[in-house]
Amino acid sequence: MEGVDHLAFERNKAQFDVDAMKIVWAGSSHALEVSDRMSRLVASDPAFRKDNRAMLGRKELFKNTLRKAAYALKRIIELRLSEEEASMLRSFVDEPAFTDLHWGMFVPAIKGQGTEEQLKKWLPLAQKMQIIGCYAQTELGHGSNVQGLETTVTFDPKTDEFVIHSPTLTSSKWWPGGLGKISTHAVVYGRLITDGQDHGVHGFIVQLRSLDDHLPLPGITVGDIGMKFGNGAYNTMDNGVLRFDHVRIPRDQMLMRVSRVTREGKYVQSNVPRQLVYGTMVYVRQTIVSDASTALSRAVCIATRYSAVRRQFGATGGNPESQVIDYKTQQARLFPLLASAYAFRFVGEWLKWLYTDVMTRLQANDFSTLPEAHACTAGLKSLTTSATSDGIEECRKLCGGHGYLCSSGLPELFAVYVPTCTYEGDNIVLLLQVARHLMKTISQLGSGKKPVGTVAYMGRVEQLMESRSDVQKAEDWLNPSAVLGAFEARAARKSVACAKNLSKFSNPEEGFLELSNDLVEAARAHCQLIVVSKFIDKLQQDIPGKGVKQLLEVLCSIYALFHLHKHLGDFLSTGCITSKQGSLANDQLRSLYSQVRPNAIGLVDAFNYTDHYLSSILGRYDGNVYPKLYEEAWKDPLNDSVIPDGFQEYIRPMLKQQLRNARL
Ligand SMILES: CCCCCCCCCCCCCCCCCCCC(=O)SCCNC(=O)CCNC(=O)[C@H](O)C(C)(C)COP(=O)(O)OP(=O)(O)OC[C@H]1O[C@@H](n2cnc3c(N)ncnc32)[C@H](O)[C@@H]1OP(=O)(O)O
Numbered sequence: 158m159e160g161v162d163h164l165a166f167e168r169n170k171a172q173f174d175v176d177a178m179k180i181v182w183a184g185s186s187h188a189l190e191v192s193d194r195m196s197r198l199v200a201s202d203p204a205f206r207k208d209n210r211a212m213l214g215r216k217e218l219f220k221n222t223l224r225k226a227a228y229a230l231k232r233i234i235e236l237r238l239s240e241e242e243a244s245m246l247r248s249f250v251d252e253p254a255f256t257d258l259h260w261g262m263f264v265p266a267i268k269g270q271g272t273e274e275q276l277k278k279w280l281p282l283a284q285k286m287q288i289i290g291c292y293a294q295t296e297l298g299h300g301s302n303v304q305g306l307e308t309t310v311t312f313d314p315k316t317d318e319f320v321i322h323s324p325t326l327t328s329s330k331w332w333p334g335g336l337g338k339i340s341t342h343a344v345v346y347g348r349l350i351t352d353g354q355d356h357g358v359h360g361f362i363v364q365l366r367s368l369d370d371h372l373p374l375p376g377i378t379v380g381d382i383g384m385k386f387g388n389g390a391y392n393t394m395d396n397g398v399l400r401f402d403h404v405r406i407p408r409d410q411m412l413m414r415v416s417r418v419t420r421e422g423k424y425v426q427s428n429v430p431r432q433l434v435y436g437t438m439v440y441v442r443q444t445i446v447s448d449a450s451t452a453l454s455r456a457v458c459i460a461t462r463y464s465a466v467r468r469q470f471g472a473t474g475g476n477p478e479s480q481v482i483d484y485k486t487q488q489a490r491l492f493p494l495l496a497s498a499y500a501f502r503f504v505g506e507w508l509k510w511l512y513t514d515v516m517t518r519l520q521a522n523d524f525s526t527l528p529e530a531h532a533c534t535a536g537l538k539s540l541t542t543s544a545t546s547d548g549i550e551e552c553r554k555l556c557g558g559h560g561y562l563c564s565s566g567l568p569e570l571f572a573v574y575v576p577t578c579t580y581e582g583d584n585i586v587l588l589l590q591v592a593r594h595l596m597k598t599i600s601q602l603g604s605g606k607k608p609v610g611t612v613a614y615m616g617r618v619e620q621l622m623e624s625r626s627d628v629q630k631a632e633d634w635l636n637p638s639a640v641l642g643a644f645e646a647r648a649a650r651k652s653v654a655c656a657k658n659l660s661k662f663s664n665p666e667e668g669f670l671e672l673s674n675d676l677v678e679a680a681r682a683h684c685q686l687i688v689v690s691k692f693i694d695k696l697q698q699d700i701p702g703k704g705v706k707q708l709l710e711v712l713c714s715i716y717a718l719f720h721l722h723k724h725l726g727d728f729l730s731t732g733c734i735t736s737k738q739g740s741l742a743n744d745q746l747r748s749l750y751s752q753v754r755p756n757a758i759g760l761v762d763a764f765n766y767t768d769h770y771l772s773s774i775l776g777r778y779d780g781n782v783y784p785k786l787y788e789e790a791w792k793d794p795l796n797d798s799v800i801p802d803g804f805q806e807y808i809r810p811m812l813k814q815q816l817r818n819a820r821l
């Protein structure tokens with residue numbers, strides 16, 4: 158029935174102030190107001206329609222993305238939107254596009270690695286979109302190993318220029334989004350060579366295409382790398398290939414904040430650490446963590462609403478069948494994902510703070526927190542994107558058969574989201590970076606250097622090696638200190654075990670390779686501890702609204718105890734808890750799921766997503782699923798005609814032949 162809220166009875170069950178929770182989710186009343194306004198603006202404009210994406214061929218799909226990107230910019234200018242509003246509007250357009258790389262990587266790379274002079278020259282051009290840029294780091298043969306890049310950038314003192322060259326096939330730039338067809342410029346990473354000396358990888362601003370006719374400049378070969386996973390999905394993006402044949406750029410197009418080349422060809426390093434060349438990746442990894450909570454909450458919103466609509470079995474005495482959300486197994490799969498979405502939101506908020514703090518310190522030449530920022534962004538990017546990808550797929554399964562339809566919104570969300578596990582650093586490679594940080598922290602404990610930030614607990618390692626959980630009854634697991642104690646002890650013990658095993662190797666690098674699986678597990682335990690502890694920290698804040706804080710406490714306990722249950726082997730084998738305490742945690746989880754159940758719809762309504770943004774019939778706000786699914790089926794191009802193309806040509810003759818054979 159049109160106009161009827163089929164989920165109203167669920168909404169009436171909520172025991173908390175949903176509007177207040179919306180503010181907590183958005184981060185502030187201001188952020189909620191802006192995101193609400195921008196999402197409605199996009200949803201109400203037919204130019205941003207996206208329900209036909211799965212049906213479009215690559216060229217049509219791509220052209221459509223270009224139209225939307227240009228139209229979005231037009232609206233941003235017409236409405237005089239602020240940077241914050243414009244960025245929100247672009248995110249609600251919800252279509253991966255070259256603009257993501259322009260705003261998300263090209264501009265930040267210039268901001269982070271350019272000198273004042275370079276900022277003055279390039280930023281206005283980029284900000285007004287008079288040029289369009291991408292981030293060209295990865296090569297056909299080298300992605301994770303940035304130090305292994307082959308592209309050469311050789312200084313020619315005669316002309317005061319750099320000569321960029323792709324010496325081998327494997328040195329072709331491969332993957333950069335926006336590069337394939339649209340970008341006019343790129344920040345290109347290559348090995349800087351002066352006077353025959355290789356100074357390692359540096360970034361350079363390079364013009365790729367003419368601003369007059371958009372044709373590639375001399376010496377440049379550029380194109381799209383081809384279709385990617387899933388129809389529609391990430392194929393709105395022109396990931397590209399790029400080769401240089403001795404292309405010349407002026408010397409002042411080297412990004413020179415970290416180091417520079419003088420007119421005479423001398424290589425001069427500034428006082429900032431070399432690793433700042435990797436700074437853009439730190440920035441983007443931080444944004445990816447916040448995006449994880451957005452993508453996971455979308456999937457969870459769809460699966461939760463549909464689980465309340467869907468009924469199977471249990472019809473007794475003329476009553477309808479049971480809502481599948483009432484099955485304990487459904488709750489045990491769904492509610493930890495709901496809790497994870499909130500957990501990732503808060504850890505994302507904290508990570509943004511950490512990043513801003515590091516940036517402020519960098520301005521004052523304080524580089525002390527850079528290793529912590531690198532380890533946290535790398536580790537949390539890895540943890541949250543892996544969990545979100547798996548979570549989206551779990552939500553698809555939670556929606557049964559209908560989840561497999563494109564109109565559920567879940568297949569496309571999965572296909573667009575899943576490369577986050579690879580891009581901006583493969584998730585295993587990044588966990589190994591965290592492990593290095595942990596091993597270094599442990600190795601420095603004896604020197605009296607006090608660990609700070611997220612590794613501060615390592616300073617209590619002796620106590621943590623001995624500690625025993627004092628949980629005696631299920632409710633004791635609601636105590637944040639019981640949870641924190643168990644997670645800290647597990648993380649510390651896993652790291653210490655790795656460090657002890659590493660010390661048995663005469664060659665530490667060999668040991669690191671041999672023990673890398675254990676190191677990855679130790680890094681994961683450390684990252685889970687960060688998520689749990691930042692959720693607990695969030696709950697120390699004043700959180701207004703009836704029942705809001707109480708529900709967040711429930712979700713925090715679910716996140717922690719679900720992981721304790723899932724990784725029980727870790728907690729038991731390291732002796733942090735007993736098997737009895739493990740089973741008490743499980744008892745407590747069941748009770749927590751029951752507390753979420755009446756509030757489940759309210760908790761996903763608090764994400765404040767429009768139907769346009771969700772683009773899911775199963776996740777419709779009004780729960781009017783069946784009539785809309787039925788209606789949608791008839792829109793499929795196959796249903797344009799009763800008899801499909803190809804039937805007369807192939808199937809009718811086949812049928813006839815088979816009938817003839819049967820009669821013989
Ligand atoms: C229905 C529609 C649904 C829509 C859903 C919406 C959701 C999705 C949104 C979609 C939007 C689209 C957005 C598109 C975005 C795409 C972006 C992708 C872009 C890219 O992928 S760019 C390329 C990224 N590449 C990488 O990340 C490479 C990974 N490799 C590395 O980072 C390094 O090589 C690595 C692994 C760190 C090793 O480097 P290396 O130099 O060899 O380092 P060492 O291990 O030797 O370490 C040396 C020293 O440096 C420290 N270090 C390393 N990295 C950093 C750093 N970044 N910052 C600071 N310090 C760093 C390291 O710790 C060592 O320190 P020591 O003290 O130990 O010496």
Ligand SMILES: Cc1cc2nc3c(=O)[nH]c(=O)nc-3n(C[C@H](O)[C@H](O)[C@H](O)COP(=O)(O)OP(=O)(O)OC[C@H]3O[C@@H](n4cnc5c(N)ncnc54)[C@H](O)[C@@H]3O)c2cc1C
Binds near residue numbers: 293333583586
């Ligand atoms: C959709 C998408 C968009 C992208 N956009 C851009 C972009 O805009 N700009 C850009 O420059 N790049 C981009 N990339 C490239 C991306 O950053 C790389 O693909 C990513 O960094 C992973 O590197 P790789 O492909 O070399 O993987 P590989 O390193 O080859 O990984 C292959 C396997 O080897 C394993 N492995 C690798 N090294 C180790 C190790 N040391 N120890 C243990 N296991 C290891 C990995 O875990 C993985 O299982 C994009 C990629 C994708 C998929």
